[in-house]
Every structure is written in C-alpha cells, then in structure tokens.
Amino acid sequence: MCTEDQPCYKTFSFRVKDAKGLVVLGNGVNTVWNYANEVSGKSAQRGRRWVTKKQLRDLTKGSSKELGLPSQVIQEVIDEFIDKRAQAGKPRLRWRASRGPRRALGWIPFTNQDIEIEGSVVSLRGRKFRLWKHRQIDGRIKSGNFSQDARGRWYCNIVCEVARSTTNRTAVVGFDLGHKTLAKGSDGTELEQARFYRDMEKKLADAERRGKTRLVKTINAKVKNRRKDTFHKFTREVVDRSGAVFVGNISSAWQVASGNGKATHDASWSMLRSFFGYKCDHAGVAFAEVNEAYTTQTCSCCKALTRPKGEQDLDIRQWTCCECGAEHDRDRNAATNIARLGCEALGLQWPRSPSVHAGEASRSVPGHPHDTAAKCIRRY
Numbered sequence: 603m604c605t606e607d608q609p610c611y612k613t614f615s616f617r618v619k620d621a622k623g624l625v626v627l628g629n630g631v632n633t634v635w636n637y638a639n640e641v642s643g644k645s646a647q648r649g650r651r652w653v654t655k656k657q658l659r660d661l662t663k664g665s666s667k668e669l670g671l672p673s674q675v676i677q678e679v680i681d682e683f684i685d686k687r688a689q690a691g692k693p694r695l696r697w698r699a700s701r702g703p704r705r706a707l708g709w710i711p712f713t714n715q716d717i718e719i720e721g722s723v724v725s726l727r728g729r730k731f732r733l734w735k736h737r738q739i740d741g742r743i744k745s746g747n748f749s750q751d752a753r754g755r756w757y758c759n760i761v762c763e764v765a766r767s768t769t770n771r772t773a774v775v776g777f778d779l780g781h782k783t784l785a786k787g788s789d790g791t792e793l794e795q796a797r798f799y800r801d802m803e804k805k806l807a808d809a810e811r812r813g814k815t816r817l818v819k820t821i822n823a824k825v826k827n828r829r830k831d832t833f834h835k836f837t838r839e840v841v842d843r844s845g846a847v848f849v850g851n852i853s854s855a856w857q858v859a860s861g862n863g864k865a866t867h868d869a870s871w872s873m874l875r876s877f878f879g880y881k882c883d884h885a886g887v888a889f890a891e892v893n894e895a896y897t898t899q900t901c902s903c904c905k906a907l908t909r910p911k912g913e914q915d916l917d918i919r920q921w922t923c924c925e926c927g928a929e930h931d932r933d934r935n936a937a938t939n940i941a942r943l944g945c946e947a948l949g950l951q952w953p954r955s956p957s958v959h960a961g962e963a964s965r966s967v968p969g970h971p972h973d974t975a976a977k978c979i980r981r982y
C-alpha cells in the first residue's frame with residue numbers, strides 16, 4: 603500500500619502466445635537460483651558471513667552464453683535470491699526444480715532496460731515473444747517477469763508506475779463480508795453468495811477420482827478465473843462511484859477453524875479486500891479495514907447494543923432495536939456501522955441523521971482523503 607508521496611504501481615498481465623523459448627530460459631533461471639542457493643548455504647557453514655550480492659555476481663560472470671540467459675537476467679535472479687534470503691533469515695532456501703512432480707513454476711525476472719515492447723511483441727534482450735495484448739499499457743515500465751501457471755501457460759507481467767488520480771466524490775460505503783451474502787453494502791448493494799468452487803465441486807471430484815490431471819487443473823483455473831472476474835467487476839463498480847470504501851476485517855483463518863471451511867474458501871474475503879485496496883489507492887478513494895467486532899449487535903441508528911447475542915440468533919436476518927425502534931436488516935446494519943467506524947477512523951464526518959443509510963460524508967479534514975487514509979490503512 604502506498605502513501606501520498608510514494609508512487610503507485612500497476613501490473614499488466616498478458617498471456618504469451620509462443621512460449622517455447624521461455625521454458626529453456628526458465629530452466630536457466632533455476633540453474634542460477636540453485637547455484638546461488640548452494641554457494642550461500644556453503645558460505646554459511648564456513649563462517650558467519652554469508653556470500654554477498656557482489657560476490658555472487660562475480661561468480662556468475664561469463665555464464666550468460668552457456669546458460670542461454672541475458673546477463674542482466676542473471677543479475678536479477680541473484681538480486682531476488684538475496685532479497686528472499688533476507689526475508690527468510692536463513693542462508694539456504696528451497697531449490698527450484700526444473701522437472702519432476704515438485705517442479706517450480708517457471709519464472710524469468712527482468713527490468714525496464716531488458717525489454718522493448720512494439721505492438722503486441724515483447725523482446726527480452728533480442729528474443730521476441732508474441733503476446734495476447736488485450737489492453738494498452740499506461741504509465742512508465744519499471745520491471746516485470748515472465749511467469750508460468752499450473753497449466754503450463756506463460757504470462758508476461760509488466761509493472762508500471764502510474765499517476766494516482768484524485769476524486770471529489772463524497773459517497774461513503776461500508777461492506778459487511780460474510781457467508782450468506784459475500785458482501786453487503788451500507789447502500790444496499792450486495793455481492794451474492796460465492797459458489798465458484800461449490801458449483802464445480804462434483805465435476806472436480808469426478809475428475810480427481812478418474813485421475814484426469816489436466817482436467818483437474820482446468821477446473822481449478824476456471825474456479826479461480828470466475829472468482830477473480832466477479833470480484834474485479836464488483837469492486838470496479840463500487841470504487842468508480844465512491845469517495846470512501848470501508849470493509850470489515852473478518853478473518854478467513856478463524857472461520858475455517860470454526861468449521862466453515864468450504865464456504866470460506868469460496869468467499870476469499872482477503873482477495874476482495876485487496877482488490878478494493880489497490881483500486882481505491884489508484885483512484886484516490888479513501889479505504890480502510892475496520893474491526894467488525896460488535897458491528898452486527900450495534901444498532902446503526904442509536905448505537906446501542908440492542909441485538910440479542912447468541913448462537914440461536916444466527917439465522918435472524920431482520921430485527922428491531924428495542925431502544926429506538928428502528929428496523930434492521932442484519933448485514934446492512936453491520937455495513938452501516940462499518941462505514942461509520944471507518945469515517946471515525948479516518949477523520950471523515952459521518953452523517954448524524956439516522957435516516958441516511960447510503961452515507962454522504964462531509965470531510966472535516968480539508969484536502970485529499972488520502973492524507974488521512976494512508977495512516978489508517980492496514981497492510982495486506
């Protein structure tokens with residue numbers, strides 16, 4: 603997540619049409635990675651100082667021709683290895699196998715200096731690959747990679763620095779995430795229950811039983827694509843008409859532990875939240891995750907904890923507040939509370955009139971919502 607003065611990045615992914623040459627390059631990358639891994643592991647056995655980036659670069663000098671890899675790519679692999687090693691805090695990482703059942707999915711990193719794009723052809727240091735270029739690239743190219751998915755398809759992912767836009771929209775919307783409806787908005791919008799996986803479950807089990815590996819992979823990819831497509835469309839539509847978006851911080855891990863595994867797996871709340879997060883960021887829309895504790899029990903009109911708690915009430919969708927008499931839809935009430943809490947957290951003024959559900963917040967803090975938003979956003 604970037605703040606106001608940090609640049610904003612966008613990744614463009616294109617499927618590669620003729621990926622034959624990439625497999626060889628990918629194997630070369632694995633060789634470099636495994637070599638760095640081995641040297642690093644040995645250096646740690648010998649003494650306290652692990653092999654450095656510079657030493658690895660010197661050691662791999664001149665290997666470009668034999669590996670069939672551009673020397674810049676070799677450097678990129680080493681840089682990435684050093685970064686991952688620092689993250690993991692250990693000298694030796696996992697090997698990148700080029701074949702066999704534990705084969706690593708292909709990956710070839712590059713920087714903006716290594717590639718040139720002309721129309722739908724990308725050339726990596728002189729090697730040309732054709733892409734299915736379904737959209738235009740905007741912004742300044744920074745870096746990227748070629749990557750392979752479980753089905754063996756290759757993609758070219760290009761990371762670009764883009765300008766962050768701003769908005770003067772004032773509509774505030776909160777979302778309560780759940781099982782029955784995947785997301786229920788404080789303005790009444792909703793994303794229906796997710797059945798991407800469960801709709802395909804029978805087919806998948808059948809394919810697995812018959813040992814159809816390819817079909818299993820295809821079905822899994824289909825489930826994933828459908829989910830992503832639905833989420834992209836939903837979040838785009840919401841972000842394009844809002845000035846601030848808030849979502850509850852419901853945790854998948856906790857839900858799985860409490861026996862809602864399948865439904866939770868299908869819901870992928872974290873994916874939905876991350877789509878909201880980066881889309882809001884690019885559009886200059888305020889965004890935050892809100893602690894959803896008590897948001898279902900609190901009356902969004904009078905803020906009293908009037909909804910009875912307990913297991914037996916889980917199915918109650920409608921309830922009436924015994925303090926102020928307001929009638930509530932369970933999820934929409936929670937979403938309204940989330941929107942209010944989000945406004946409070948970011949210093950935006952939540953409308954006091956109890957009848958307003960859609961939420962038109964006026965900003966008590968002058969200036970761009972991001973000034974305050976950035977401080978409160980939780981990293982994901």
Ligand SMILES: [Zn+2]
Pocket residue numbers: 901902903904905906908923924925926927928
């Ligand atoms: Zn009330």
